[in-house]
Amino acid sequence: MELHGLSAVLFIVIHLTVSRADELTLLRDEIADIRNILGHQKEKIIQLESVNEALKTKIFEMNENNEFLKNKVTDLNYKNEVLENDVKDLKAKRAKLDEVLEKDNSFSPENTMQEKTTESSELSRGRRLLLTNSASPSVEPIAFYAYMSKSEPAPSVHHTLVFDVAKTNLGNGYNKYSGTFVAPAAGAYVFTWTINTNPHGAHFINLMVNNAVVGGSLTDTQDTGDYDSDSSTVVVALNTGDSVNLRTTSASDRAQIYVDIHAFTCFSGWRI
Structure with a gap:
């Protein structure tokens, strides 16, 4: 009876030891799986951080380009205003010149035909010079x-x-x-x-x-x-x-x- 009881105890101990070993093996496998998952997650985080840094750089460059374009648009608007003013000045000069020419045509001078031709030629020349100077750099x-x-x-x-x-x-x-x-x-x-x-x-x-x-x-x-x-x-x-x-x-x-x-x-x- 004592031998039978001892065998039963040994059987129980062996069974518990095997079960414990199996649990430890399963635990080690789970830990390995968790470490593997964490490793993949770490790699993913590093990739996301890299992408995020690249996006930050791209946003910064886009903001710089946007600032440059805003300044360029402002400059173009200002240049357009300057050109519009130049066109107005040119039209005003043209109107004054046309007025002078009309007055000259309505006047009946007592000069000879040659003098009339000379005056008309000089007036036309003055008109060309005025139009030319209006397009030249301002003095x-x-x-x-x-x-x-x-x-x-x-x-x-x-x-x-x-x-x-x-x-x-x-x-x-x-x-x-x-x-x-x-x-x-x-x-x-x-x-x-x-x-x-x-x-x-x-x-x-x-x-x-x-x-x-x-x-x-x-x-x-x-x-x-x-x-x-x-x-x-x-x-x-x-x-x-x-x-x-x-x-x-x-x-x-x-x-x-x-x-x-x-x-x-x-x-x-x-x-x-």
Whole structure:
């Protein structure tokens, strides 16, 4: 009886041990499956993060392109206004010329036929010269001076600076809403600017002509309580319709573009 009872106990122990081993095997298999699933999920997360980063870059580029297109549309609208004004001026000159010609035709001079022919020839020549000069570059002075009326706390990169107070705008080349100067006539131009910054940080400023960099300056405040003021001057040849503006660069960092009654942040240009 004792041997039979011992055999039964051993059988139970062996059975429990096998069952326990099977449970451990199943548990290890489940853990391996979970680790495999987690590995796949981690790879998927990495892929999604990569796609998300690419989308962020694409959105940033699209925002930059959108800003550029907005400025371009503003410039085109302004150029259209300039052309419409030129057409109005040309029509007014044509009307005055026609009035002069009508008066001349209604007048009966006592001169000879040769004198009449000479006068008519000279008048026609003057008409041609007037029409030709109206289409040629303006001889009137072209110059502008504008400044910011308020500070810009944190301009983004490739941000066009808008100097919204135009004190001088001879030739109507400067647009205070877009911050862009459009050359009314070809020639050599001088552009100068002064940028004030505060607090700690730096702004690299580029002078852009038709989206090409032709000049630049750096304003860099060393400490939190510092103020900095830097200026630069560029001489450049422009064609009629060329656009010029100032913008921040990708290296700009943190600083506020500072404005108050004692420190004007300004932009000027004139044809020489």
